[in-house]
Amino acid sequence: MATGQTSAQMAIRDPDIRLMLRVRDDDPAAFSQLVERYQHRLVGVMHHLVNNAEEAEDLAQEVFMRVYRTRKKYTPKAKFSTWLFTIANNLALNALRNRQRKPMVALEIHESGPLGPRPAEQLVHNYRDAAPSTSLQQAELTARIRQALSKLNDRQQMAVILNKFEDMGYAEIAEVMGLTSKAVKSLLSRARARLREELQDYIYMDGEPVPHTADVEED
Amino acid sequence: MKEQRPNPEPSPDDPALTEDLVAFLDGELDPEMNEAVEAKIGVDATVRAEADALKKTWDLLDYLPRPEPSPNFTERTLSRLEPVPQSGANNVPSGATPSRNATAPLPRASTAILPVPSARSPRHKVLWATAWILIFTATGFGGFLLHEQYAAHFARIEKQEKRIQEQEQIAKDRRLLQNLSLYRLVDDLDFARQLDDPELFGDEPGSISATWTLSASRPRDDGAADEADKSLRRQYRYFQSLSEDRREQIRALDREFSELDEETQGRLRLVLERYGYWLAKLPEEDRRRIEPARPSRRLEYIEELRGRDWVQTLPKPYRDNYEAATTSAEKRHLVKEWRQEEKDRADEWEFVKRNEPKGGGLPVFLEDARTKADFDLFVLNLESQLPPGEAATLKRARTAAQQDGLWLDYAIIVARLSDRHPLLPGPPDGPKHFSELPNEIQKFLIDRERATFGKKNLPAGPLARSSGRWPDFAVAVSEYARSKSWMLPRQLGPARKDDKDMPAEVRTFIEKTLEPTLTRLERADRPFMSAQAKKDRERLRAAEGLWPDYPRTVVDLARQYKLMIPGWTLPSGANFRPDAGKKLPRNPGKG
Numbered sequence: 001m002a003t004g005q006t007s008a009q010m011a012i013r014d015p016d017i018r019l020m021l022r023v024r025d026d027d028p029a030a031f032s033q034l035v036e037r038y039q040h041r042l043v044g045v046m047h048h049l050v051n052n053a054e055e056a057e058d059l060a061q062e063v064f065m066r067v068y069r070t071r072k073k074y075t076p077k078a079k080f081s082t083w084l085f086t087i088a089n090n091l092a093l094n095a096l097r098n099r100q101r102k103p104m105v106a107l108e109i110h111e112s113g114p115l116g117p118r119p120a121e122q123l124v125h126n127y128r129d130a131a132p133s134t135s136l137q138q139a140e141l142t143a144r145i146r147q148a149l150s151k152l153n154d155r156q157q158m159a160v161i162l163n164k165f166e167d168m169g170y171a172e173i174a175e176v177m178g179l180t181s182k183a184v185k186s187l188l189s190r191a192r193a194r195l196r197e198e199l200q201d202y203i204y205m206d207g208e209p210v211p212h213t214a215d216v217e218e219d
Numbered sequence: 220m221k222e223q224r225p226n227p228e229p230s231p232d233d234p235a236l237t238e239d240l241v242a243f244l245d246g247e248l249d250p251e252m253n254e255a256v257e258a259k260i261g262v263d264a265t266v267r268a269e270a271d272a273l274k275k276t277w278d279l280l281d282y283l284p285r286p287e288p289s290p291n292f293t294e295r296t297l298s299r300l301e302p303v304p305q306s307g308a309n310n311v312p313s314g315a316t317p318s319r320n321a322t323a324p325l326p327r328a329s330t331a332i333l334p335v336p337s338a339r340s341p342r343h344k345v346l347w348a349t350a351w352i353l354i355f356t357a358t359g360f361g362g363f364l365l366h367e368q369y370a371a372h373f374a375r376i377e378k379q380e381k382r383i384q385e386q387e388q389i390a391k392d393r394r395l396l397q398n399l400s401l402y403r404l405v406d407d408l409d410f411a412r413q414l415d416d417p418e419l420f421g422d423e424p425g426s427i428s429a430t431w432t433l434s435a436s437r438p439r440d441d442g443a444a445d446e447a448d449k450s451l452r453r454q455y456r457y458f459q460s461l462s463e464d465r466r467e468q469i470r471a472l473d474r475e476f477s478e479l480d481e482e483t484q485g486r487l488r489l490v491l492e493r494y495g496y497w498l499a500k501l502p503e504e505d506r507r508r509i510e511p512a513r514p515s516r517r518l519e520y521i522e523e524l525r526g527r528d529w530v531q532t533l534p535k536p537y538r539d540n541y542e543a544a545t546t547s548a549e550k551r552h553l554v555k556e557w558r559q560e561e562k563d564r565a566d567e568w569e570f571v572k573r574n575e576p577k578g579g580g581l582p583v584f585l586e587d588a589r590t591k592a593d594f595d596l597f598v599l600n601l602e603s604q605l606p607p608g609e610a611a612t613l614k615r616a617r618t619a620a621q622q623d624g625l626w627l628d629y630a631i632i633v634a635r636l637s638d639r640h641p642l643l644p645g646p647p648d649g650p651k652h653f654s655e656l657p658n659e660i661q662k663f664l665i666d667r668e669r670a671t672f673g674k675k676n677l678p679a680g681p682l683a684r685s686s687g688r689w690p691d692f693a694v695a696v697s698e699y700a701r702s703k704s705w706m707l708p709r710q711l712g713p714a715r716k717d718d719k720d721m722p723a724e725v726r727t728f729i730e731k732t733l734e735p736t737l738t739r740l741e742r743a744d745r746p747f748m749s750a751q752a753k754k755d756r757e758r759l760r761a762a763e764g765l766w767p768d769y770p771r772t773v774v775d776l777a778r779q780y781k782l783m784i785p786g787w788t789l790p791s792g793a794n795f796r797p798d799a800g801k802k803l804p805r806n807p808g809k810g
Contacts, residue, residue, distance in 0.1 A: 035296050039288045040500050047286035057288060061296050068300055141282050149280075163245070164280050167531045170247050185247065189238040196276040203275040 016080035024071045035064055038081075041166065042088060048161045049092050049154075050099075051146060059095055063088045078175060085166070085176045089158055096154045141202065148198035156191035159184060240270045244277065246534030264575060271572075285496050389455050395473040396454040401491040403457075404498065406468060408475045410514050411487050418558060419525055420493040422486070480747050523547060526554035533557065567631055573792065580624045584792030594793055596786035598633055601640065603647045606688055609636055630793060637789055644725040644770040644787045645712045649689045653677060656696065659708045664696075667705055694767050710766035721770075728784045729773060733759075736780055755779070 016037065022030035042063055046056035066087050077083070149157060155177065162168045162176060170184045177184070196203070242248050243256040260267045289295075389396060405411045415421040458466065476484065498506060501524070509520050527550075530541045537557060544550045574582035585591045598617075602610055613636060620629035650656045653672065656664075664672040677683045682699060685691035693711040700707050713721035716729045737759075740752030755776055762768040777784050783791065 031300070032293060032297055035293045036503060039292050039296075043288040043292070044286050044500075048283065053286060053289075056286065057292060060288065060292075061299060064296050065299060141279075142284060145279055145283055149283075160280075164277070165285075169535065170242075170245070185238055185242055186234075188245075189234065189241040192241050192273055192277065193234075193237050195280075196272050199276050199279055200272075202279060203272055 014076075014080055017076045020067075020071075020074055020076070020080055023068070024074045026071075031064075031068060034067070038064075038084060041081075042084070044165060045085070045088060045161050046092060048149070048165065049157055050095065051150070055095075059088075059091055062091055066091070079172075081166075082172055082175050085162065085168075086178075089176050089178075092158065093154050144202060145199065148195050151198055152191050152194055156187055156194070159187045160191050160195070163188060236266070237269070237273075240266070240273055244270065244274050261571075267572065285500055287496075287499055385452065385455060389451050392455070392458070393451070394477060395470065396451050396458065398473065398476065398488075399454045399458060399469070401488060401495065402469050402472050402476075404491055404495050405472070406514050407472055410518070411491060413518055414494050414521070415487060415490045418529075419521060420490045420497065422489070523551060526551060529558070530554060563635070566634075570631060570634060571627060574627060574630060576627060580626060582627050582630045582793075584790060585626065585630070590790045590792070593783070593785050593790045594633075597637070597642075597789055597793075600642055600647070600786055601633065601637060604642060604690060605636065605640060606691075609640070612636075634789065634794060637794075641771075641774065642787050643690050643694070643712070643767050644722055644773065644784065645690060646720045646722075649693050649712065650696075651687050651689050651692050653686075656693075656711075657709065660696075660711070663705075663708050664700075667703070690767065697766060710764070712766040712770065714762075714764050714766040714769045722786070724785045725770070725773065725787060728777070728782075732782055733773065733776060733780075736782065737776075 016034070019030050019034050019037075023034060039060060042060040043056050046059040047053060050056055050059065063084065067084065149160070152160065158177060159173055162173050163170075168176070170181045170188070173179075173188075174181045174184045179187070239248065239252065239256050240260075243253060243260075248256060260270050395402070405414075413419075458469070461469070476487070479487070498509070501509070505520075505524055509517055509524075512520060527541075530538055530553075533541075541550060541553055544553055574584055576582055577586070581591075585594060598613070602613055605613060613632060616625070616629040616632040619625040653661065653664075661672070671678055671682075677686065681695045682692075685695040690712060697707065697711055713719075715721070716726050737752045737756045740748050741756065743749050743752075759769075759772050759776065762772040774784065774788065776782075777788055781791075783789075
C-alpha cells in the first residue's frame with residue numbers, strides 16, 4: 001500500500017494512474033485505453049467468480065461504468081489496479097449475494113442464444129476443436145476444480161482468485177477487500193484447506209506410467 | 220512407475236499451522252517465521268506432506284481456462300457511455316429500411332432504337348408516345364425481371380458450387396484446419412519445440428498434463444458435430460485469407476506435425492494452447508513486440524516476459540530486486556539464477572521425500588547392500604573426475620555421513636555433483652597438462668599451430684581453464700582439434716568397447732545390456748520403438764573410434780533407456796530425477 005505519497009508521486013510510479021487522471025480530465029481516448037488494458041483481467045476474475053461468460057462481461061462493464069461515473073472524484077490513494085479491483089470486489093460480492101437470493105440457471109458456453117455462439121465462444125470453440133480429446137479430458141478436470149471453487153464462500157473465492165490469478169499479495173487483497181492482512185491470511189488458509197479436501201483425489205494423479213525396458217521385453 | 224510418497228491423508232488439525240504453511244507457500248511470512256516453518260517441513264513428514272498437498276492443489280487451479288472478453292468488449296463498453304444517436308443523413312426513419320426493389324433504379328430503354336417520330340398532330344404524338352412508353356416499359360420491365368431471375372439462379376448455382384468446393388477442400392485439409400488455431404501461432408515446428416520448455420509453456424517433468432495423450436477421435440453428440448463443422452468452415456475461410464507463402468508454411472508445418480509420434484503431438488498441442496491463451500492475455504504493447512518479431516528475437520521477448528511473469532510469483536524481496544535491475548540482460552540473469560535456485564530446491568525436496576531414512580539412518584536407496592556397493596563405486600569414479608574444490612566438498616560430506624549419520628545430505632551432494640559433472644567412463648587418470656599428452660600428439664599440435672601450442676603457457680580459453688584436470692583437459696584438446704577439423708593421430712581415451720582403457724564393467728554393460736536392448740527394440744513390433752532403436756544403434760556406431768564421443772554416447776543411451784552402468788551412472792533412486800531421461804517412444808496403436 002502506498003501511504004504518505006502525493007498523487008503526483010504515485011502518478012509517476014503507476015502509468016495507470018496517469019491514464020486514470022486523463023480519464024478524470026475527460027480524455028475519451030484514455031478511457032478506451034483503460035478498458036483495453038484491464039478488460040482481460042476483470043472479465044477473467046468475474047468469470048472465475050460467476051462461472052458465466054455473459055454475466056462476467058456485464059459485471060466487468062459495470063465496473064468500468066462505475067469508474068467512469070466517479071472519475072471526477074478520483075484521487076490516487078493506492079495503485080490504480082487496487083482501486084479498480086476494490087470496485088470489482090464490491091460489485092461481484094453484491095451480484096453473488098443477489099444471485100443467492102434469486103438463483104439463476106447458468107448458461108454453459110455451448111448454450112448460446114438463438115443467434116449462435118458469440119465471438120468469445122467461437123474463440124473457445126476454436127481451441128476446443130484444435131484438440132478435442134485433450135479438451136475433453138481437461139474439461140473433466142476443470143469441471144471438478146470449478147466445483148471445488150464453488151464450494152468456498154464468496155469472500156474466500158474472491159481472495160483465492162485475486163491471489164492466484166491476479167498474483168496479489170495479502171496486503172493488496174486486504175486493501176481490495178477491506179480486511180486486515182491477518183484476516184486475509186486466515187481466509188486464504190481456510191479456503192485452501194477446503195480446496196485441498198475437495199481436490200484430494202486429483203492432486204496425485206499420475207497418469208500413465210512411463211514404459212520401461214521391462215515392458216519392452218514382453219514383445 | 221509410481222514413486223513412493225508420504226501418505227497425503229493426514230491433515231494437521233491445527234488451523235494455525237495450516238495458516239503458516241499457506242503463508243509460507245505464498246512467501247508471505249517474515250524471515251524468522253519462514254525459517255521456522257521451513258525447519259518444521261524439513262523434520263516432520265506429515266507437515267511436509269500437507270505442504271506438498273496444499274501446493275499441488277494450488278497448482279491444479281492453473282488448469283482452469285483463462286476466460287477472454289469478447290472481441291468487441293471495448294466497443295460495447297464505450298457505447299454504454301455515450302449512446303451513438305441514429306444517423307439521419309439519408310432521412311430514412313429508423314426501422315424503415317427501404318426494400319431492395321424500392322431502391323433499385325427502374326431500367327431504362329435505350330433511346331437508340333426508338334423510331335424517329337414523324338410529323339403528326341400533337342394529339343397523335345401524345346398517343347404514339349404513350350404507346351411506345353407502354354411497350355418499352357412492359358418489355359423492359361419484363362426483361363429486368365427475367366434478368367433478375369436468371370441472375371439469382373446463377374448466383375444460387377455459383378454459391379452451391381462454391382460450397383461443394385469448400386466442402387471438398389475442408390475434407391482434404393481437415394487435419395490442418397482442425398489444428399489451424401494452433402499452427403497460426405508459430406512459423407515452424409522448431410519454434411513450437413522451443414516453446415516446449417518448463418520455463419516457457421512446457422510441463423514440469425512429471426507433472427500431470429505431460430502424461431495426457433490424445434486418442435484420435437471420440438464420439439461427439441450431434442450438436443458438437445455441427446459446431447465442429449461450422450468451426451472448420453470458419454478456419455477454412457481464415458486459411459484462404461492468408462497469403463500464398465503463409466499457407467505453404469502452414470502446410471509444411473502440418474506435414475511435419477503429423478509425422479510426430481502421438482505423445483509428442485499431444486504435448487505440443489498443450490504447449491501451443493497455453494502459448495495461445497498467454498498471448499491473448501498479454502497487454503497490447505507486449506503483444507505488439509512479440510508478433511511481428513522474427514522467430515529468434517520473438518523467443519527472446521517471450522523468455523523475457525515469461526521471466527517477468529514468473530518473478531511476480533516470487534516473494535517481495537525478489538520482486539524488488541528484479542525491479543531494481545536496470546537492464547534487461549541483468550533481469551534475464553536474475554531470472555536464470557533464481558530459476559536454478561528453485562529447481563535445485565525442488566530436486567532436493569523430491570529427493571528427500573523419496574529417500575527419507577526409515578530407521579537405520581540410511582536413505583532408502585542405500586538400504587540395499589548391492590545398491591550401496593554400486594553407489595560407492597560411482598562415488599569413487601566421480602571423485603577422480605572432480606575439480607579439487609568439489610572433491611573436497613564431497614570428502615567433507617562423506618566424513619559427516621560416516622561420523623554423524625548425515626547420509627541424506629551426503630547423497631544429495633553426490634546427486635548434485637553428478638548432475639554438474641557427468642562421468643565419462645574411462646581410466647581413473649590421464650593427461651592433465653600439455654606436457655603430459657603423448658609425444659606424437661604434442662608434436663602434431665605444435666606442427667599445426669605453433670602460436671597456440673609452442674609456448675610455455677596455453678592461451679586463455681577452455682584449454683587453459685581445464686589444465687590440471689582429468690578428463691577435462693583431454694576433452695578440451697580433443698574438442699579444440701575437432702573445431703579445427705584436425706584428426707588427432709590417436710584418441711585420448713577409450714573410443715571403442717574393446718579399447719584397453721575401457722573399464723571392464725562398461726564393456727560388459729555394452730555387450731550384455733545395451734546392445735541386446737537395442738536388438739530387442741529393433742525387432743519389436745512397435746514401429747516407433749524399432750525406428751528409434753535403429754537410430755540409436757547408428758548413433759553408437761557413428762561415435763565409434765572417437766573420444767570422448769563414444770563413452771559419452773554410451774552414457775546418454777544408458778540414461779535414455781533407463782539402464783544403469785555399474786559405477787558410472789547413479790543407481791536408480793539416487794538421482795534427482797529418476798524418470799527425467801528421455802522416454803522411450805510410444806507405439807500409437809498400443810500406447
